Amino acid sequence: MPVALAYAEACGAGREQWRARWEQARAALRDPAATGDEAAQAPYRGLVRFEAADQAFFFGRTALIEHLITLVKAHRLVLVVGPSGCGKSSVLRAGLVPRLPTGSVRVMTPGAHPRLDSARAGDVVVVDQFEETFTLCQDPAECQAFIDTLVALTGDGSGTRVVLAVRADFLGRCAHLPELAEAVRDSTVLVGAMSTAELREAITKPASAAGLIVQRELTARILQDVTGQPGALPLMSHALLETWRRHTGKALTTAAYEAAGGIDGAVAHTAEQLYSALTDTQRQRLRHLLLRLVTPGQAGNADTRRHLGGGRGAAQGLARSQAGRDAGGSAAQSYGAQGTHASRPASGGRPARRVVRPGVRATAERPAPGPDLRASPRGQRGHLVPRRELRGHAHGRSTPAATHHRHHRRRDRR
Numbered sequence: 001m002p003v004a005l006a007y008a009e010a011c012g013a014g015r016e017q018w019r020a021r022w023e024q025a026r027a028a029l030r031d032p033a034a035t036g037d038e039a040a041q042a043p044y045r046g047l048v049r050f051e052a053a054d055q056a057f058f059f060g061r062t063a064l065i066e067h068l069i070t071l072v073k074a075h076r077l078v079l080v081v082g083p084s085g086c087g088k089s090s091v092l093r094a095g096l097v098p099r100l101p102t103g104s105v106r107v108m109t110p111g112a113h114p115r116l117d118s119a120r121a122g123d124v125v126v127v128d129q130f131e132e133t134f135t136l137c138q139d140p141a142e143c144q145a146f147i148d149t150l151v152a153l154t155g156d157g158s159g160t161r162v163v164l165a166v167r168a169d170f171l172g173r174c175a176h177l178p179e180l181a182e183a184v185r186d187s188t189v190l191v192g193a194m195s196t197a198e199l200r201e202a203i204t205k206p207a208s209a210a211g212l213i214v215q216r217e218l219t220a221r222i223l224q225d226v227t228g229q230p231g232a233l234p235l236m237s238h239a240l241l242e243t244w245r246r247h248t249g250k251a252l253t254t255a256a257y258e259a260a261g262g263i264d265g266a267v268a269h270t271a272e273q274l275y276s277a278l279t280d281t282q283r284q285r286l287r288h289l290l291l292r293l294v295t296p297g298q299a300g301n302a303d304t305r306r307h308l309g310g311g312r313g314a315a316q317g318l319a320r321s322q323a324g325r326d327a328g329g330s331a332a333q334s335y336g337a338q339g340t341h342a343s344r345p346a347s348g349g350r351p352a353r354r355v356v357r358p359g360v361r362a363t364a365e366r367p368a369p370g371p372d373l374r375a376s377p378r379g380q381r382g383h384l385v386p387r388r389e390l391r392g393h394a395h396g397r398s399t400p401a402a403t404h405h406r407h408h409r410r411r412d413r414r
Helices: 002-010 015-028 052-057 062-074 088-099 140-153 168-175 178-183 196-209 216-226 233-245 254-260 262-276 280-292 311-320 326-338 387-394 400-413
Strands: 077-082 105-108 124-127 161-167 188-190 360-362 384-386
Touching: 015 262, 052 088, 052 196, 062 077, 062 088, 062 161, 062 188, 077 088, 077 168, 077 178, 088 105, 088 124, 088 161, 124 140, 140 161, 140 178, 161 168, 168 178, 196 216, 196 233, 216 233, 216 254, 216 262, 233 254, 233 262, 254 262, 262 280
Parallel strands: 077 161, 077 188, 105 124, 124 161
Antiparallel strands: 360 384
């Protein structure tokens, strides 16, 4: 590929355009078993969570799932707590729900207007991302009514079980609710980091389930890259998905992993491809979409995602603009959930970035309508520009994205 890119550049063609064509050609030559509907056949889920239908590819959390099942049988209300990016949603949806006894299970997220009809709750109610009760709902009475309904369900004669999943930095908000705190005193589960053995299962067993193998060297490399890195599971999953997309034969190799960008670069590589394929109008829409997908944290809490009425349709439209390139669509749709999970330094870890690893950098601006977003460190209004292009601008190299960035900075000053 380096020779081909150098030749293309010498002929006046764009390197990124020909790099994308090279990757498309490689994808077309991969194992025929990997063609067709990628979303249905890929053994890894990338940045999106595992669902109940993905149970066959969900590995690495057996002990935690068994513990959760035991608690749900013994207690009417269970609280699952863990930091962003630890895989709580996947554990509940692909691990716990499929293994619950036969009966009606309702999985929900609170959203901006949390409501639950107790008469139609079912045998088990799973409330994922319970922190939305505090971050998205603007009516305190509505929030309290929802919480009261959940607690009341576990005290009546219906036998309904309730499982709540909340981000660790919102545990204090739960503790300030006396009825809830008392109900989960003996039924709170902390979702911690996966052990080396669990990570190895999450890397190798999905491939085995799809009839593939992961090179031992690649397994060791990924373990080295993710061990001790908070919130790295979504990044690992995306890197594995992109490695799978580049595999040939029956093996996932280190070469394919490096071509995808590895843990640190796979999301950035996908975001770069998405951004470079968009028109100027689409780039403006994407910039506003990404900024509106984040609700800035208050009182020391980390940022959370924000639901938008038309957000999903906008993201899907951007995905369609790539002529079926699934990776870009998933990166855009998942940004709100994954893009800012380490916006503050984690204890014992290296300082995290404002936007975590995607190559498309969105610094904060004030979208309207919606809550204010924090200003970028240099005080200017933010624009959606690939970090690599911004670095080129900083070193005096003129690039299309850097020129686009300068144009909008001048326009904002006016």
